[in-house]
Amino acid sequence: MPKITVLPANLCAEVPTDSLLLEAGEKAGVHMEAGCLSCSCGTCVVEVVSGMQNLQPPSAEELDVLDEWSRESDKYRLACCVRINQGDVVIRQIH
Numbered sequence: 001m002p003k004i005t006v007l008p009a010n011l012c013a014e015v016p017t018d019s020l021l022l023e024a025g026e027k028a029g030v031h032m033e034a035g036c037l038s039c040s041c042g043t044c045v046v047e048v049v050s051g052m053q054n055l056q057p058p059s060a061e062e063l064d065v066l067d068e069w070s071r072e073s074d075k076y077r078l079a080c081c082v083r084i085n086q087g088d089v090v091i092r093q094i095h
Contacts, residue, residue, distance in 0.1 A: 002084045006030040007049060007092040017086060021046060021055075021079035025091070032079055033095040039081035042069045043095065046079050051089035055082050 001014040004024035013028035022044060025032040035043035042065045048055065058066070058073050062081055066073050079091070 002054065002086060003088045004028055004084070005088070005090040006032075007090065009093075015084065018083050021077065021082045021084065021089070021091060024084060024089075025079060025093075030093070033093065034080050037080050039078055040065060042066070042071075042078065044079040045069060045071055045076055045094050047075060047092040047094060048077055049090040049092055051087055052077075054085055054087035054089050056085050058082070 003012055003014050005012045006025045006028050009030050011028040011030050015024040015027055022032050022034055033043050035041040039061050062078050063073055
């Protein structure tokens with residue numbers, strides 16, 4: 001099973017493949033910021049410290065929101081709409 005680590009809290013959890021980053025962070029015991037839960041507001045933006053290759057590719061909608069927030073899609077993702085495909089992921093909460 002993939003493992004999520006959420007910084008700066010440094011809390012970890014094993015999560016099922018196909019888990020949303022938002023769900024994975026909550027399972028690790030971290031309250032994750034989220035507004036719309038539909039990949040449109042950007043409140044849930046997180047920095048992917050490592051494991052970007054283990055996440056599903058960004059959708060056009062996610063890329064638009066990241067662009068609005070001036071966040072690069074190769075470093076930041078929206079936790080409410082990104083799923084873990086495989087392997088471990090380390091994220092840092094921005095808010």
